[in-house]
Amino acid sequence: MITVALLSKWHVHAVDYAKEAMDHPNLSIRLVWDEDPERGREWARELGVPFEADLDAVLGNPGIDGVIVTAPTNIHRDVMVKAAQYGKHIYTEKVLAITLEECEEILAAVKANQVKFVISLPRMVLPYTRLAQQMLADGALGRLTTVRCRCAHSGAVPYEGHPNGFLPAHFFDPEQCGGGALIDLGAHPLYLSNRLAGPARAVTARLTTYYGHPVDDNSAVIVEYESGALGILETSFVSSSSPFLLELHGTEGSLLVENEGVRFKRAADGDACWIVPELPEALPSPMEQWAEAILRGAPTDITEIDAWRLTQINEAAAVSHREGKRVVIGHSPVHA
The missing domain is CATH 3.40.50.720 (NAD(P)-binding Rossmann-like Domain)
Known part of the structure; x- marks a missing residue:
């Protein structure tokens, strides 16, 4: 125990x-x-x-x-x-x-x-993420050119009795949080895109505040990856009914995810309809991976590199917005 x-x-x-x-x-x-x-x-x-x-x-x-x-x-x-x-x-x-x-x-x-260390990156273990990684590894989409991912909710939209929306007030504290929507909810598009597209080389970001909070509540990031692929990553605390979206576009095909719905299409199939694939099983949750690592020394799918790259993009995005420029980033000699 x-x-x-x-x-x-x-x-x-x-x-x-x-x-x-x-x-x-x-x-x-x-x-x-x-x-x-x-x-x-x-x-x-x-x-x-x-x-x-x-x-x-x-x-x-x-x-x-x-x-x-x-x-x-x-x-x-x-x-x-x-x-x-x-x-x-x-x-x-x-x-x-x-x-x-x-x-x-x-x-x-x-x-x-x-x-033993595990960071909670829960969308990393889901079936559509596993499918996306496998299709990229197999070359089913050709060379990856673009990743687009959006994760948003209405957590900062005011409603009766809740002037800050359903999120707690301290989620808008720049000192405690270090940011707003991007550093929190935007983590999901960032770590997914990092895993799928690989090491990044430059970041351009706009972290805006629709309701005038001291931190961002509506943000977008463009990540340029060393592979040549672009990541177009969006997050928001001010979007009601916005589905989770993940798109992978390559030289030979595309994979689209909307909430739990998944479909793909390949150039080799001509004008055939979109295909609904059979999804692999989900991996154990991050906490289950942590427990197994402690008890049995099992390797974890979620790694320190994932944590490092997520922090790297968040910090670069904050600098990009603050200084109004494209930020070129490098590697850690230890973790990347």
Whole structure:
């Protein structure tokens, strides 16, 4: 049994991860810590476990094997570096960090202390992502020329009694979040495109605010990949009824995903209708991969490189918008 401490209820997915851990046969929640003690004590009461206000006491507890981190993004580095130094395995909400410098500090601590690390990139394990990777590997679409991906919701659209929409007010705090829609919801298009198109070489971004928030709520990024492919990546907190969209276009065909619907067409098929493919099985969830890595040393599909590249694009997009220019990016000698 893997004993787990929950580190903060700050993120909106904290409750989801707690439930998944409680439902997992090999995970057991034993402690709660929160940078907001009142919120943490209430959560601990709900879960029926103790609350500990001292983070060092949590991490130094020999009865804790790993931590699930859903703390504010701006304290991810401090929390996770310390967790790794105490020898605790780490499962974390995206994004890993606001800057590449912080990201690399976390990954270096993970490596130095030989702890198991998984970041929650849930769309990476879904059937359509597996199909897309396989079709690209098989050359079924020819050479990839364009990836377009959109992930959006109405989380910042005001409604009665909720002036900020359904998202909590702290999701618009630039210090805690390091950004808005792009760094949070936009993570999904970014990490999918990175996985499908490979290393990036330049980023151009516009991070706008429709409702005047101090962070972006409606954003778009163009990523130029070393392969020559373009990524056109969109996200929004101000789009009602917007479906999830993923498009892969290549020299020999196209694959389209709308929500869970998938179809493809190849030049070799002439004017034939779009084909609805048989989808592969989903991979284990990120948390299941983490548990298997801890228990059996199993390799994870979601890797540190995925976390590093996501941070790389987010940081470059922020610079591009702030300075109004195309940003050329490079590689990490360790993680890319």
